[in-house]
Amino acid sequence: GAVVSQHPSWVICKSGTSVKIECRSLDFQATTMFWYRQFPKQSLMLMATSNEGSKATYEQGVEKDKFLINHASLTLSTLTVTSAHPEDSSFYICSAPDRRGNTDTQYFGPGTRLTVL
Amino acid sequence: QQQVKQSPQSLIVQKGGISIINCAYENTAFDYFPWYQQFPGKGPALLIAIRPDVSEKKEGRFTISFNKSAKQFSLHIMDSQPGDSATYFCAARQFDRGEYGNKLVFGAGTILRVKS
Numbered sequence: 001g002a003v004v005s006q007h008p009s010w011v012i013c014k015s016g017t018s019v020k021i022e023c024r025s026l027d028f029q030a031t032t033m034f035w036y037r038q039f040p041k042q043s044l045m046l047m048a049t050s051n052e053g054s055k056a057t058y059e060q061g062v063e064k065d066k067f068l069i070n071h072a073s074l075t076l077s078t079l080t081v082t083s084a085h086p087e088d089s090s091f092y093i094c095s096a097p098d099r100r101g102n103t104d105t106q107y108f109g110p111g112t113r114l115t116v117l
Numbered sequence: 118q119q120q121v122k123q124s125p126q127s128l129i130v131q132k133g134g135i136s137i138i139n140c141a142y143e144n145t146a147f148d149y150f151p152w153y154q155q156f157p158g159k160g161p162a163l164l165i166a167i168r169p170d171v172s173e174k175k176e177g178r179f180t181i182s183f184n185k186s187a188k189q190f191s192l193h194i195m196d197s198q199p200g201d202s203a204t205y206f207c208a209a210r211q212f213d214r215g216e217y218g219n220k221l222v223f224g225a226g227t228i229l230r231v232k233s
Contacts, residue, residue, distance in 0.1 A: 001163060034220070043206060043223045044161070093160050097219065104212060105151070106221055108160040 002028050002098040006109035013084055014117055021079045021112045023050075023094030029074035030096035034106070035067075038091045050077040050094075084116045120144055121209050123224025130231050136194040138227045140207035143188065147209040151221070152181065152192050155204045164205070165192070197231045204228050 003026040013019050023033055031052045036044040048069050049057040056069035066088075068080040077096075081088050093111040097104050122141045130136045140150075151166035167174045167181040167190065174181045180193040194201055207224040 004160075006160075041226075041228070043225050046220060049220070091158075095160075095221075104149070104210075104219055105163060105166070106210075107163065108153070111158070111160045113158070 001105070002026075002096075002107045004094065004096050004107045004109040006094055006112050008112060009110060010113040010115075012115045012117065015085050016083055019081045019084055019114060021081075021092055021094075021114075023077045023079070023096070023109050025075045025096045025098075025107075028096075028098050028100060030077075030098075031074060032097060033071065033077040034095045035069065035077075035079050036093045036095065038093060038111075040091075044093065047079075050079075052077075081114065084114070086116045089114055089116045120222045121207060121224045123207050123227060125227060126225065127228040128230070130194075130197045130229065132197065132199060132231055132233045134197050134231075136197045136201065136229055136231070137191060138205055138207070138229070139189065139191045140209075140224050141187075141189045142209050142222075144209070144211065144222075145188070146211045147222075148212050149210040150181070150183065150190050151208050151210075152179075153206045153208065155206065155226075161206060194229075197229075199231045199233045202230050 005024045007022045033050040035047045047062045050069045050071040052071040071077045095106045095108045097106045152164045153161035154164045155161040165176050165179045169185050178195045183190045205227045208221040210221050
């Protein structure tokens with residue numbers, strides 16, 4: 001299957017700082033990428049849809065100014081958690097749909113563990 | 118509102134046994150139903166997927182059974198192994214190539230433990 005990478009795999013930061021997480025599709029282009037948040041023993045919660053060349057689409061209840069999304073190219077989307085606080089600590093996962101052929105299969109990155117002290 | 122209901126929440130199966138996880142949905146516009154496997158601290162990995170024009174799909178030890186009239190689908194893991202112990206998520210998608218993205222709606226997940 002297609003490969004999606006994330007960087008960093010884990011990050012620890014102090015409260016009030018900003019953290020950037022990168023999501024890359026390594027062997028295909030993705031005009032759309034998705035960002036999820038996952039709490040322990042829970043399902044994936046969609047935060048936003050990242051769109052190349054236009055603004056991201058945020059799910060209800062997700063703060064746009066808190067979670068900045070930039071889809072810089074057809075293979076890169078970034079999520080910046082601004083002024084992070086301990087309640088932002090979570091597992092963040094991105095995914096990208098591979099639209100080659102007619103499959104539109106979504107492949108997930110390995111996730112980024114964010115811990116805010 | 119939970120659009121995809123998954124059960125059971127957790128499951129313990131003996132090695133060599135059959136693991137069965139069930140999902141039900143309401144939206145008849147869903148046209149693609151993948152299953153994902155997730156190990157602790159890792160991202161979900163696509164396991165197998167099915168479209169509603171097929172009633173069953175098998176890949177190795179993994180089989181999806183799909184019942185369109187009942188709006189239900191299930192994952193069967195034959196000859197379950199300890200290495201299958203993970204969290205399994207069913208999902209559903211409403212496809213529209215014209216849209217920026219086709220969101221997946223996930224079930225709540227099932228924690229599977231295979232005892233050796």
